[in-house]
Amino acid sequence: MLNIINNSNDPYFNLALEEYLIKQAALDDDKLILWQNAPAIVIGKHQNALAEINYHYVQENNIQVVRRLTGGGAVYHDPGNLNFTFLLNRDNFATTDFSVLAEPIIYCLSTLGVRAEFNGRNDICVDYKKFSGNAQYLYKNTLLHHGTILFDSDLTVLGQALKPKKKYISRAVRSVQSLVTNLKPYLPGGLNLPTFKQLLAESIIAYHNRPYQEYQLTAKDIQAVNRLVADKYSTWAWNFGSAPAFAYQKELTFAGGSLTLHFNISHGLITECKFYGDFFEQQTVQELEAILTGRHYEEAGLQSLLEKVDASQYIRGLTSEQLMSCLF
Amino acid sequence: MSEKGYLEFVYDKFVFRVREDYLYHKDECWAKEEDNGLITVGVTDYLQATGGMVMVTEINEAGSEVEEGGEIGTLEAKKPTKKAKTVVGLTSPVSGVIKDVNDNMEEDPVQINRDPYGEGWICKIEPTNWAEEKQKLMNAKTYFPLMEEKIKKVIKKFLDEGKDIEFY
Structure with a gap:
């Protein structure tokens, strides 16, 4: 031995x-x-x-x-x-x-x-x-x-x-x-x-x-x-x-209303992203969902992505910081 | 009475089967050549029985390359009467590219235990060196006595240590 x-x-x-x-x-x-x-x-x-x-x-x-x-x-x-x-x-x-x-x-x-x-x-x-x-x-x-x-x-x-x-x-x-x-x-x-x-x-x-x-x-x-x-x-x-596929869900109340965020994550990638709730869409929310879909579910990467995105353009009253704070 | 198409080793209430028309790799996996040229790959009855009840599997994604003897994934299994869990590496009997992974495994990983030679298949591989690698695999008749010897050794160990014999 x-x-x-x-x-x-x-x-x-x-x-x-x-x-x-x-x-x-x-x-x-x-x-x-x-x-x-x-x-x-x-x-x-x-x-x-x-x-x-x-x-x-x-x-x-x-x-x-x-x-x-x-x-x-x-x-x-x-x-x-x-x-x-x-x-x-x-x-x-x-x-x-x-x-x-x-x-x-x-x-x-x-x-x-x-x-x-x-x-x-x-x-x-x-x-x-x-x-x-x-x-x-x-x-x-x-x-x-x-x-x-x-x-x-x-x-x-x-x-x-x-x-x-x-x-x-x-x-x-x-x-x-x-x-x-x-x-x-x-x-x-x-x-x-x-x-x-x-x-x-x-x-x-x-x-x-x-x-x-x-x-x-x-x-x-x-x-x-x-x-x-x-x-x-x-x-x-x-x-x-490299975690087995999992789902993440989070509720958020903000100035413009409330929403529920749902992610499906597989091999570390966001394979599905959905926003539900009581809010006003400025542009269609599917566009925001599309921005997040396919990204790594990883804090630093999503942080720098959201710095370039104005969340309030899609959901009235929602700041990118607020969105970021409920992703993890 | 043994089931048609299988070689069987029976010890007490435990039955270990080897499917006659498959080819076997020493690291306890099997290969079956399909009509379309893909090789279906799975694990042996020995591997599932000594590993325990499969709780979760993780198989390399479709599109990834594998080598003969390399790891194509892992499973995590639980011994019948214990909560202890063990990860078991799954070996590929062939080199090539993974074309398809058994998705049903995510919902029902125990099918590896129930039917290791059928529903519990792991993945399908497009082989890159099949003609040569095929020669190195064992047929059921060659593999069977090796499996038998290994099982007897495990049983002896259980008996030597005064433990209950446990297979899944």
Whole structure:
């Protein structure tokens, strides 16, 4: 088993590294990565990012949003959270049972006097509270299993950042809210995260009981990961755009009346735009709908588009700023 | 009694089928050559049974290029008795251009579980190197024992770990 040393705290890099290792790297051995992120929300493969986050809070607090390859719901990462990733060849490790994969983490905690349990969803809990969310991706003959461990995270920020203010309608995977806790209060006093990380690595290696060595990423590895960051993990298209088709609706009252805006969004594009309501059309409202249709459902782009459009030319009394304010 | 047109491996209440007239890729997908030259692509019974109940799929758009062995999309599935969800990468058995995607999947993704060789097809591909790639695919008779071996291995693992055997 290779312990891939990854000291980056860049969420884009760290998620791209997982893809690089599962799809591109020519390293045959099973792999372990223990890693940490700067503040970020990491959403599941088939989620709609906008439906999972408090968009304005996330923006104001510089929390990055990044999509991962695995399933399940949104989680919050910060430097108080430790992540583990296993990349396992399914010829040696046929099971994809989450509880089996959680065993080395539970074992490590037992050596520290903490009784942790698997809860049958995909969480590891202590005292009936979740501290670890787990998720998987099967790619050809490799299983990627990863999980979070809340060690000493800011749970207030976590609660705020994962509290969406808007409702969207779609088949996208929704997150399940759980009662969460940090591990630190349960651990022996003075045990810090770097020490815990070391102990966890030792437990995992002991559990898998196979020849083990550390692996430092080469310049070539890093270059390839950075390419994935540029092409995919840092892009709006991947993080926000690649959500399953969804619908968005918003009501607005303004000087000239009231309206309901309806968008259908597919592959990140506004495929349908409708305005209904009680207002006076200056020019036909279909023209305004046509301007928005086919655009990316993305704030900066729509902002600069609407700066060039005078909404009141279509709907009397509606400013472009008011229209912009109800798009997200 | 096995259904006509299929090879079957039966273990307890679980039946794993292989459709006899399709071609198979080692990464658990199948190819069927249509009269119009397009290749219909889908996933094997093994993949859906070990993956779980399909909750959502995401297939590359029509018009996009695919390579033999490359990923054409993903599905997210749920184990029968668990809430845990797993993403499964779907491999293309051929190189070419996606011409059509099974739209019904958006409304009813479970049809991959119900009928992986029929209604649960994934997409249709216009192949660019079919004559050559066809040679590398397995027929049902060659694929069947490989599938059988893999299932037995998974079952052994369940038994070794003292877990209930779970397939969809």
